[in-house]
Amino acid sequence: MKIxxxxxxxxxxxxxxxxxxxxxxxxxxxxxSVAPVNIWLDRVMPNSNWEVQQHNGAPIxxxxxxxxxxxxxxxxGFMGWNTEALDDIPDISFYFNGASIRDLWIRNGWDSEYYxxxxxxxxxxxxxxxxxxxxxxxxxxxxxxxDTTLFNQNWIDGYQRLSLPMRYDNVTRVxxxxxxxxxxxxxxxxxxxxxxxxxxxxxxxxxxxxxxxxGGGYYPYPVWTPTPQPWAPTxxxxxxxxxxxxxxxxxxAGIQVLTKERLATxxxxxxxxxxxxxxxxxxxxxxxLSAAYDSKNGIWxxxxxxxxxxxxxxxxxxVKRLEMSADMVRTEEPQEVAKLTCSVYxxxxxxxxxxxxxxxxxxxxxxxxxxxxxxxxxxxxYDGSRGQYRRxxxxxxxxxxxxxxx
Numbered sequence: 001m002k003i004x005x006x007x008x009x010x011x012x013x014x015x016x017x018x019x020x021x022x023x024x025x026x027x028x029x030x031x032x033s034v035a036p037v038n039i040w041l042d043r044v045m046p047n048s049n050w051e052v053q054q055h056n057g058a059p060i061x062x063x064x065x066x067x068x069x070x071x072x073x074x075x076x077g078f079m080g081w082n083t084e085a086l087d088d089i090p091d092i093s094f095y096f097n098g099a100s101i102r103d104l105w106i107r108n109g110w111d112s113e114y115y116x117x118x119x120x121x122x123x124x125x126x127x128x129x130x131x132x133x134x135x136x137x138x139x140x141x142x143x144x145x146x147d148t149t150l151f152n153q154n155w156i157d158g159y160q161r162l163s164l165p166m167r168y169d170n171v172t173r174v175x176x177x178x179x180x181x182x183x184x185x186x187x188x189x190x191x192x193x194x195x196x197x198x199x200x201x202x203x204x205x206x207x208x209x210x211x212x213x214x215g216g217g218y219y220p221y222p223v224w225t226p227t228p229q230p231w232a233p234t235x236x237x238x239x240x241x242x243x244x245x246x247x248x249x250x251x252x253a254g255i256q257v258l259t260k261e262r263l264a265t266x267x268x269x270x271x272x273x274x275x276x277x278x279x280x281x282x283x284x285x286x287x288x289l290s291a292a293y294d295s296k297n298g299i300w301x302x303x304x305x306x307x308x309x310x311x312x313x314x315x316x317x318x319v320k321r322l323e324m325s326a327d328m329v330r331t332e333e334p335q336e337v338a339k340l341t342c343s344v345y346x347x348x349x350x351x352x353x354x355x356x357x358x359x360x361x362x363x364x365x366x367x368x369x370x371x372x373x374x375x376x377x378x379x380x381x382y383d384g385s386r387g388q389y390r391r392x393x394x395x396x397x398x399x400x401x402x403x404x405x406x
Contacts, residue, residue: 036151036212037156037157037204037208037212038070038157039105039156039157039159039198039200039204039207040070040196040198042200042201042207043068043070043198043199043200044096044099044100044101044199044200044201045068045199046068046094046095046096046174046199047094047095047096047097048065049095050064050092050093050094050095051090051092051093052064052091052092052093053084053089053090053091053092055079055081055083055084060078060079060081060084060091061076061077061078061079061091061092062076062077062078063075063076063077064076064092067194067195067196067197068196068197069196070196070198071195071196072107072110072111072158072195072196073111074195075109075110075118075193075194075195076193076194076195077191077192077193078091078092078178078191078192078193078194079190079191079192080119080178080181080190080191080192081190082310085177085178085179085180088177090127090175090176090177091176091177091178092175092176092178093173093174093175093176094173094174094176094199095172095173096171096172096173096174097172098169098170098171098172099171099199099201100167100168100169100170100171100201100202101128101164101167101168101171101174101199101200101201102164102166102167102168102200102201102202102203102206103161103162103163103164103199103200103203104126104161104162104164104174104197104198104199104200105156105159105160105161105162105197105198105200106121106142106159106160106162106194106196106197106198107146107158107159107160107194107195107196107197108120108121108142108143108144108145108146108160108194108195109144109146109192109193109194109195110193110195111146111195112146114193115146116184116185117184117185117186117188118184118188118191118192118193119181119182119183119184119188119189119190119191119192119193120142120144120181120182120184120192120193121142121178121180121181121182121192121194122141122142122144122180122181122182123139123140123141123142123178123179123180123181123356124139124140124142124162124176124177124178124179125137125139125140125176125177125179126140126162126164126174126175126176126177127174127175127177128164128168128171128173128174129171129172129173129174129175130168130169130170130171130172131170131172135168136397137164137165139179139344139345140162141345142160142162143160144182145160146158146195151213152213153204153205153213156204158195159196159198167201167202174199178192180356254287254288254289254290254305254329255287255288255324255328255329256285256286256287256288257285257286257287257288257304257322257323257324257328258282258283258284258285258286258322258323259280259281259282259283259284259285259286259321259322259323260282260320260321260322260323261281261282261321262278262279262280262281262282262321263278263279263280263286263304263306263315263317263321264278264317264318264321265277265278265279265315265316265317266301266315266316266317267315267316267389267390267391267392268292268301268316268380268389268390268391269292269293269294269301269303269316269332270294270296270297270301270389271294271296271297272296272388272389273316273388273389273390273391274383274386274388274389274390276313276315276348279306279308279315280306286304286305286306286322287304287305287306288302288303288304288322288324288328288329289302289303289304289305289314289329289330290302290303290329290330290331290332290371291303291319291326291327291329291330291331291332292316292331292332293326293331299318299319299320300318300319300326301316301317301318301319302316302317302318302319302322302324302326302329303315303316303332304316304317304322305349308355311348311354311355312348312349312354312355313348313349313354313355314348314349314354314393315348316391332370332371333370334368334369334370335368335369335370335371335372335377336368336369336401337366337367337368337369337401337402337405338366338367338368338369338377338379338399338400338401338402339364339365339366339367339399339400339402339405340361340362340363340364340365340379340394340398340399341363341398341399341400342363342398343360343361343362343363344360344361344394344395344398345357345358345359345360346361346379346392346393346394347376347392347393347394348392348393349376349393350373350374350375350376350378350393351374351375351376351393351395354393357392361379361381361392361394365381366381366402366404366405367379367380367381367382368380368381369399370391372396373393375395375396375397376393376394376395376396377393377394377395377396377399378391378392378393379391379392379393379394379399
């Protein structure tokens with residue numbers, strides 16, 4: 001089954017710019033005591049009937065109106081529950097009456113007096129609904145900062161920019177999923193604070209003039225007007241059919257097996273792949289998923305799933321370490337030659353509930369897809385910085401067929 005050439009809607013999936021800490025440094029205010037623009041004045045406001053997810057019958061977010069008032073001294077509260085962070089239910093849903101949305105800007109945490117006391121957003125996912133169709137925008141990683149001195153394309157008056165890959169018109173809803181956080185102190189370790197959120201219908205350059213970040217001054221009224229967008233990408237429905245392989249939609253059902261010894265593991269089936277550590281002792285149950293033959297060393301490797309520090313991981317280990325034979329699970333076969341259309345944070349398994357790697361894979365990286373599961377693909381590529389191969393899991397909609405290497 002060929003990968004559809006899907007316009008990646010995760011172009012904004014990147015670590016935002018590094019924070020400059022001193023006023024007057026590159027990118028900071030130049031001759032201003034306050035920000036030259038106030039993006040809050042040009043915000044797109046949601047309706048008042050927002051929703052938050054429940055935990056044991058109680059809302060996990062409160063005071064949402066304080067995240068929309070543009071005031072540092074007020075903040076929205078949000079509890080970081082791991083169970084809710086791992087599900088697919090939106091943590092916050094904002095509703096709009098057919099608005100246009102181009103960017104989301106967030107003042108993370110609270111003001112400087114309470115900033116480190118409370119938790120702050122680290123990982124955020126977003127889905128934008130245009131009518132009944134959803135644009136699924138994978139992962140943003142927010143900087144842990146409230147630096148108010150920066151003034152550039154990514155920072156204005158303590159707001160950091162979550163740049164969407166396009167302008168979305170006729171927006172009826174925006175779903176936010178908080179998937180990770182910077183811990184607070186003491187008993188506030190998991191109580192997040194969000195000072196402000198601003199939805200904009202256009203980029204700052206479109207709103208205030210193309211030279212706004214080059215000393216062009218503040219234009220008090222927007223200079224941008226909507227125009228038809230024939231270049232709008234194909235919508236990615238939430239109910240995108242999940243890829244299948246073979247007779248079932250989940251080829252990785254696997255079997256439960258016992259370990260014979262401590263599991264030394266790698267990201268793929270061989271010693272040419274990156275090491276992923278050692279786990280457990282003899283007599284521990286793990287789930288064996290698939291087998292791959294290592295012709296270089298003349299041995300079979302088994303892909304297993306295990307739980308470590310309350311997170312699931314998929315790793316490879318030699319069959320000799322398990323109470324099984326390789327023919328008890330499916331044999332792996334390559335599916336596609338593909339490349340990433342955008343930079344992504346990979347996972348240890350197919351999506352939420354699995355550990356996430358801390359480093360991004362850059363756009364344009366070529367490799368091989370070995371399996372599909374749900375909306376994720378197992379992607380193998382050569383990591384030049386490590387001098388080894390890696391197998392990881394990435395969203396299917398971040399890949400396209402690599403015709404040059406097919």
